[in-house]
Amino acid sequence: MTNAGASDGRDRDVEGRARSARPRDGLGRPLPHGAExxxxxxxxxxxxxxxxxxxxxxxxxxxxxFHAHEVFEDAWKSGPRHERTLWRGLAQLAVGLTHAARGNSVGGARLLRRGAGAVEEWAELRGEDRPYAMDLPGLARWARELAGRVDDGSGPVDARAEAPRLGP
Known part of the structure; x- marks a missing residue:
């Protein structure tokens, strides 16, 4: 067993958890070592x-x-416990868009629908109160509509063109 932070040639953090130093593209896919x-x-x-x-x-x-999903994940992990389902749902929407843009229609549609369910549930709990000025019902509609289009097998989507508006 390797000690935490020990140098064994693998990319590890100080606690011994694996991390990847490989460069990534805009959708979070690993690129070859040395690539920009x-x-x-x-x-x-x-x-x-x-x-x-x-x-x-x-x-x-x-x-x-993919990068937006990481921002939402930080909020999910560090925010108040009662808001975790909101931030997790938003992270699922972002990673669903990531998968759809990568051409993974099954994973993309599944995560978009899961995220839509989470933000809808949170919106129902909050009623008319729009947390942090986000349009949660609109985000859920966007996600379900995109999931339907992704399901039809039309291929990867353009992540920039399909990006949702989180609020007004």
């Missing part, structure tokens, strides 16, 4: 909820839903 990739989102960043929404929206607008 897209800068990765730092992990474990604690942001205020509105900062999370703004950062994720900018990444979605740039056609980087």
């Amino acid at each position: 990739g897209v800068p990765r989102q730092p992990e474990g960043v604690v942001r205020a909820p509105r900062e999370t929404v703004a950062e994720a929206q900018a990444l979605l607008d740039a056609g980087k839903p």
Whole structure:
């Protein structure tokens, strides 16, 4: 067994967990070592909820839903316990768009629908109160409509063109 942080030639963090130093493209796919990739989102960043929404929206607008998913994941893991289903659902929407853009129609449609269900459920619990000015019913409609189009097998979608608006 390897000690945490021990140097055994593999890319590990100080606690011994595997990480990948390989560069990634805009959809989070690994590229060959030495290739120029897209800068990765730092992990474990604690942001205020509105900062999370703004950062994720900018990444979605740039056609980087994988990176937006990482921002939502940070909120899911660091935010208040009662909001975890909201942030997890938003992360599922972003990774569903990622899979759809990569051409994985089955995984993309499944995650889009799962995320839609999560944000719809959260919206029902909150009623007219729009958390952090997000249009959760609109996001759920967007996700279900995109999932239907992805299901028809029309091929990869353009992540930038299909990016949702999180709020007004």
